[in-house]
Amino acid sequence: MMSIIGTIHEDVTTEVLGKMGSWQWLTTFVSLCLLIPCIFNQYEDTLLLQPPTEISCYVPDHFDVLNSTLCTFTLSGNSTEELKCTKWHVKLLWLIWIKKSWNIFCEQPMKLLSTTIVCRLGLAFGYVIFGLVSDCFGRRKAILINIVAEVGFRLILVFCDSANWFRLLIFLKSLFGSANFYMSLVLICEIASNSWRSRLIAIVALPRVLASVCLVPLTNSGPNLETFNFIAFAFEVSLLLLLRWTPESPQWLLYNRKVPKTEEMLYKAAKMNCIQLCSNFKIRPVNYRAYNCLDKTWTCVELFTTYNIRVVVSAILSFWGLYFFLWSSLYVRAxxxxxxxxxxxxxxxxxxxxxxxxxxxxxxRVKQLLLMTILFTGTFNAIAIITNCFEYHNTITSLISSLALASGLIGHTLILVITPRLFAINVRATLFGCCNATAQLGTITNHLILRFRAMDDLTLMILEVAVTFALCAACYVIPDVDGRELPDVMEDMDYFSE
Structure with missing residues (x-):
């Protein structure tokens, strides 16, 4: 089998396996399952969660309690004095009662906000760190490290009984579980053929997109965070079995000159796709100009030495930060x-x-759809703020906010379809991770503005309208991804952005 390695003109995986087959569908299913833990990342929205139901204040039997709530109780001998709870009974999995001496929902409201920020900062750092790990050591290794770490931290959090340890564990869990939020998208982007790439990324991104709107209602419907964590732990243990069918990216292997491993993987995948290959199947370049491209020492720092690449990277990073600033404002209000x-x-x-x-x-084009979606989301968001001034604003605002949230979710999907297709192989995961990290910083900024009421509704609406126009302007800078192959090297990024 003859093929050109490392150019924008050929896709070795599609050449060998065809545009779509059983192996691609299996990888799509595995990648979809690996993104489901996004739905269980409840700590990123702790400030929006309601107090749980299956948890009660523990009062010793020798006290005659007149009234009891989650955080306080009143004795019958002194009905005017409320005492704070120091111990709680938590019903784990609707079956087992466990004792705890600390409850996050009885802390000050600022502690809920700080937990949210700690979680999102952990994600922001982890996105960048595991992007670098993935580009250096492979997509599959980053996924493996994240799943194993996530399983351990989930189980520890179920029985954690200290405020300081709790927030440290939240930060570490977010840090080491961050690759699960986007590495599957990088993997499916690199194994999919050009004609199927957009559809497969949209399918794999479905759990993450739904988590953006379902996370708070789903967590509030559970009995308590401990049960929710244990369910997530059990599910993530099952994900360890799926690692057997999680392949390494053939493009990453070829870029790193691991040709024998690529040949072995594609040979097995071809059998699954019922494609007959000769026993001495080999991948060889037609000429050695491809290897000359791969031998160039490009680094992330050198991204900013080429004007076109510098503009595109700056535009897409700004786009993610601004978009999720706009989205989180609507989400928190709703x-x-x-x-x-x-x-x-x-x-x-x-x-x-x-x-x-x-x-x-x-x-x-996908970029035109994204532009239209941004205009819808920004317009409906501004109208939702204005309708708060009306007498019967709840019904109207609820309807318009729901429409804006739905439009924002469509936009979120389109962003995930576009972004990883802009970057070269050796920086794809790192830059995609940086985009996700920028989104977390935009969300944190919005949370702080809303929590401390730094702006009134009118000023905030003007700011969000300005953000909408800035996002529309950024859409014109982002290159089209329709009908084009993935860039292999940074020279390809420069070529496509001209």
Missing amino acids: YSAEYEDVLWKVFGFIFLLGSLTLCLWRKM
């Missing part, structure tokens, strides 16, 4: 106000807008 049936309204609008997007996908 779930803080506790609008009635907001989740079902969002799902209804997702179905309508998703169907419209699929119809337009054949006639419009």
